[in-house]
Amino acid sequence: MCLKYSRTYQDAQDTLQDSFIMIFKDIKKFKHKGSFEGWAKRVTVNVALQKFRKKTSVTFDSIEESKIPEKEVFVDVEEKNITLNLLLSLIRGLPPKYQLVFNLYVLDEYSHQEISEILNISVGTSKSNLSRARKLLKGQIENLKSLE
Amino acid sequence: MKKNIDKLFREKMSKSKITAPTESWPIIEAKLKRKKNIRFGYMFSLLGAISLVSFMLFSTHTENTLSKPLQKNTSLKKDVKSKDNEVNEININHDNLPLSEPQEDSKKLYATIATKKDSKNNASKFLYNNTTSEKTPFFEEKVKDTIIEKQVRKIDSLVNNLDSLVDLVKKDFKIKRKKLLKKKDSSEVENFKKNKSRRWNIIPVFGISNTGRLSKNISTLGTLRAVTYPNEYFDDNKSSGLISYTYGFNVVFRATNRLSIQTGVFSKELRFLTENLFLSEFIPDVNPTNIIYNPGVEVRFSNTPEIGGSESANLNQTIVYMEMPFELKYRVFGSSKFNTNLVGGFSFLYLNKNEIRAKTNTSSRSIGRASNLLTTSSSLNIGLDIEYHLSKRLVFNSAVMFKKHYNTYKDYNNEYSPYNVGMHVGIGYKF
Numbered sequence: 115m116c117l118k119y120s121r122t123y124q125d126a127q128d129t130l131q132d133s134f135i136m137i138f139k140d141i142k143k144f145k146h147k148g149s150f151e152g153w154a155k156r157v158t159v160n161v162a163l164q165k166f167r168k169k170t171s172v173t174f175d176s177i178e179e180s181k182i183p184e185k186e187v188f189v190d191v192e193e194k195n196i197t198l199n200l201l202l203s204l205i206r207g208l209p210p211k212y213q214l215v216f217n218l219y220v221l222d223e224y225s226h227q228e229i230s231e232i233l234n235i236s237v238g239t240s241k242s243n244l245s246r247a248r249k250l251l252k253g254q255i256e257n258l259k260s261l262e
Numbered sequence: 263m264k265k266n267i268d269k270l271f272r273e274k275m276s277k278s279k280i281t282a283p284t285e286s287w288p289i290i291e292a293k294l295k296r297k298k299n300i301r302f303g304y305m306f307s308l309l310g311a312i313s314l315v316s317f318m319l320f321s322t323h324t325e326n327t328l329s330k331p332l333q334k335n336t337s338l339k340k341d342v343k344s345k346d347n348e349v350n351e352i353n354i355n356h357d358n359l360p361l362s363e364p365q366e367d368s369k370k371l372y373a374t375i376a377t378k379k380d381s382k383n384n385a386s387k388f389l390y391n392n393t394t395s396e397k398t399p400f401f402e403e404k405v406k407d408t409i410i411e412k413q414v415r416k417i418d419s420l421v422n423n424l425d426s427l428v429d430l431v432k433k434d435f436k437i438k439r440k441k442l443l444k445k446k447d448s449s450e451v452e453n454f455k456k457n458k459s460r461r462w463n464i465i466p467v468f469g470i471s472n473t474g475r476l477s478k479n480i481s482t483l484g485t486l487r488a489v490t491y492p493n494e495y496f497d498d499n500k501s502s503g504l505i506s507y508t509y510g511f512n513v514v515f516r517a518t519n520r521l522s523i524q525t526g527v528f529s530k531e532l533r534f535l536t537e538n539l540f541l542s543e544f545i546p547d548v549n550p551t552n553i554i555y556n557p558g559v560e561v562r563f564s565n566t567p568e569i570g571g572s573e574s575a576n577l578n579q580t581i582v583y584m585e586m587p588f589e590l591k592y593r594v595f596g597s598s599k600f601n602t603n604l605v606g607g608f609s610f611l612y613l614n615k616n617e618i619r620a621k622t623n624t625s626s627r628s629i630g631r632a633s634n635l636l637t638t639s640s641s642l643n644i645g646l647d648i649e650y651h652l653s654k655r656l657v658f659n660s661a662v663m664f665k666k667h668y669n670t671y672k673d674y675n676n677e678y679s680p681y682n683v684g685m686h687v688g689i690g691y692k693f
Binding site: 191255 | 313
């Protein structure tokens with residue numbers, strides 16, 4: 115979880131450690147309303163986001179929701195050639211604003227509404243950034259394929 | 263092959279994800295519920311230990327505990343089927359059980375079952391006289407029970423280990439905390455030593471306060487000695503405190519890193535207003551008040567309109583003391599920039615000004631002074647003081663003080679002595 119929000123493995127380790135400290139520190143705030151696993155995951159994501167924003171300046175362009183088509187993106191790929199490191203490097207290669215929204219929506223399964231609250235952006239901006247992230251990733255994967 | 267990009271990332275990432283065993287989460291939650299009210303330090307250590315246990319569960323539990331019993335189960339089934347006829351004739355003694363060499367675990371299992379048979383003879387007869395198809399589920403159930411028992415025992419022992427680990431971490435945490443506190447104290451002392459040259463502080467102070475009385479809210483200017491008046495002369499006239507001002511300077515000496523002594527000189531004002539009186543030009547024979555009128559003043563305060571004409575008036579009493587406080591300040595908490603202190607002490611008060619003014623709709627003039635005020639009195643002071651260090655030399659000081667006066671009046675006890683609550687501010691210079 116921490117790897118995809120960090121530039122290096124070392125950074126990810128730091129984030130994980132900080133997350134554990136935060137979990138221990140805030141454990142009284144866990145109200146037993148949901149699962150502990152889910153709560154701990156959310157704390158970790160929050161810590162990762164904080165660290166990410168500290169290291170990288172992220173600015174979002176405001177976009178109206180109605181202008182964003184919610185489209186699935188397909189990519190022609192040989193799955194065995196895709197490794198975890200490759201995926202991580204592709205994610206890290208995205209502009210920070212796309213990277214955040216893609217990570218939160220696709221990999222950490224947050225809704226656009228939740229993302230808009232976390233990142234303080236509109237739902238439209240979240241959708242638009244996700245759509246652009248998908249397109250960029252598709253382009254990069256196809257480029258890799260052509261290089262092979 | 264075309265693939266949804268979200269799915270591609272999700273699947274690849276989840277394949278590489280190392281997850282804690284699912285059993286560990288309920289254990290953590292149960293622990294959390296049980297020890298909901300325990301302190302933060304304890305929780306810190308608990309989770310640390312739980313993470314360790316999760317790791318242990320993951321590495322040992324999945325590889326050994328889960329795989330081995332399944333093998334046992336398979337071999338057992340085979341055994342039962344191939345030796346069906348022999349099984350029907352087997353004695354209760356488990357040494358006669360038909361076992362092949364690689365099935366040591368099965369042997370143990372048979373032994374367990376046979377032992378149970380000793381205590382439950384009827385059950386064992388039922389087992390060995392039945393057909394193979396009926397035996398297998400029984401064995402499976404027993405095997406499952408054994409596995410579950412083993413797992414439960416393992417988890418129990420892990421939880422016990424966890425408790426001892428938690429104790430260890432807790433102890434470690436306490437020791438580290440003590441060390442940190444010691445370090446903090448010693449750094450404060452060092453700072454104090456460094457700043458030893460700047461232990462004095464002089465603060466010009468301006469304050470605003472409100473005055474009141476804890477007892478009955480009556481004017482103390484109605485004398486109790488008036489023969490013709492059974493009660494106090496101004497008994498029915500309410501007296502209330504007015505906003506008053508204080509100014510002067512404080513001198514603070516920092517004795518230790520926590521304790522300071524402060525004194526100073528102030529001009530302290532107390533003001534009272536007595537309403538609904540009358541100012542009459544008729545001069546009665548008896549002066550039923552504690553007012554000494556100035557020479558040449560030909561009016562008198564009365565509580566009822568007098569024959570011959572009276573004017574409605576309010577009485578404003580102003581008392582100004584020269585105050586010398588002696589107070590101790592104890593730093594409760596703070597940092598290098600910001601300090602919060604508790605203040606306690608007393609003040610000597612010397613009467614400096616004693617004035618009574620008559621205020622009518624048209625004029626306000628000084629007409630006399632109170633005769634029942636003592637020249638020297640004192641007050642007991644408590645308050646909260648906040649210091650903010652603006653620079654190495656300058657400090658902003660603000661305090662909220664409560665002061666109860668004693669021995670204010672000649673003819674009234676301390677119940678009638680005033681109190682005042684006020685706020686002082688000032689910028690001090692350290693030297």
